Amino acid sequence: MFIHIQNVETYAPEALGPRDILLAGNRLAHLGPLSLGGLPNLETIDGRGLLAFPGFIDGHVHILGGGGEGGFASRTPELMLTDVIRGGVTTLVGCLGTDAITRSLVSLLAKARGLEEEGISTWIFSGSYGIPAVTLTEGIESDLLLIDKILGVGEVAISDHRSSQPTHDALCRLVAEARRGGMLSGKAGLVNFHLGDGPRGLGPLRRILEETEIPATQMLPTHINRNPTLLAEGAAYARTGGLIDLTTSAPPPQAGSKQIPASQALKMLLADGVPPDRITMTSDGQGSLPEYDSEGRFSGMGVGKVQSLFEAFRDAVRNEGIPLETALLPFTANPARILKLRGKGLLETGRDADLILVDRESLELHTVIAKGRILMSQGELKARGTFEGASTVTKRVSA
């Protein structure tokens, strides 16, 4: 299958100007002037009025569902393929959350494999909120070495009442194991840290950097935009070499949360002198979002959406005025580099055939192509998950 996108304004994410893009199977085969005739199985897309970007990478998604902190009925549902497509996401990393008892790494791995079969690229993190980390094999190192889909550990909770209150020594050992496993397996070995509202903030990670030889690139703290204090602390942490991640799913404004929208937070960080290559964004998709009424009473449970990732990108460009090339980094080149996903994050010959096309004016999603397959065309879904849209079986057919 060949896909020829003609004359499209291309952001790799750096601006390349109008290009022709040829996708051959699962590879980006050519970027530049091109005239084709007689190629079998060739699909042509007129790129005029569109912009081409690398497919988005979402590095923190509760693909199995998460939550559960309000009892069993508050466990959130599993991710569906169409949620991913509508977010312009072609690659994601699945993780467990607070609950590592009724959710397991075995199920997480199976779900990731299922999504991969349905058409996107997936990896997972070992571990969950608590330490010692839950693992599939005897430890973090062997998980990284033996399971292709595992590329790090997360989300490990710190500075949160729901954390396992890990000691400094336990955190050091965890990051060291992830680092060794990453080096030996040629993977990132990244530790994704969930930051709560607690006053310790990023203190535990700063102490690791001060007292050990572990480099800052081994750790990616997330939810940095959950309140203004943590965002300011995150800016200082990133200016001195740390990596930080912003969460795009957010409770509604009336829910009493102090979270700063990720697009605004990005603008503040850049204005604060944080180098743009140290910032990523993730959706926290399928995580639970408790909602409260004006009196602060629990009123219901929302679910984080992968789609919020693309909305944050649009807001960053349209509302915050961040240039396209910069606004794309936290969704494309940065996560690909930080997670060591070699085929991802850039439009470049030889990379995977993952790209999105958006309307030049509205920045609405137009086309999503993952691994050379068109999942959305002209804003319409062209693929669905196995159980999406299927008719409900009401009668058992006997053989």
Ligand SMILES: [Zn+2]
């Ligand atoms: Zn979290």
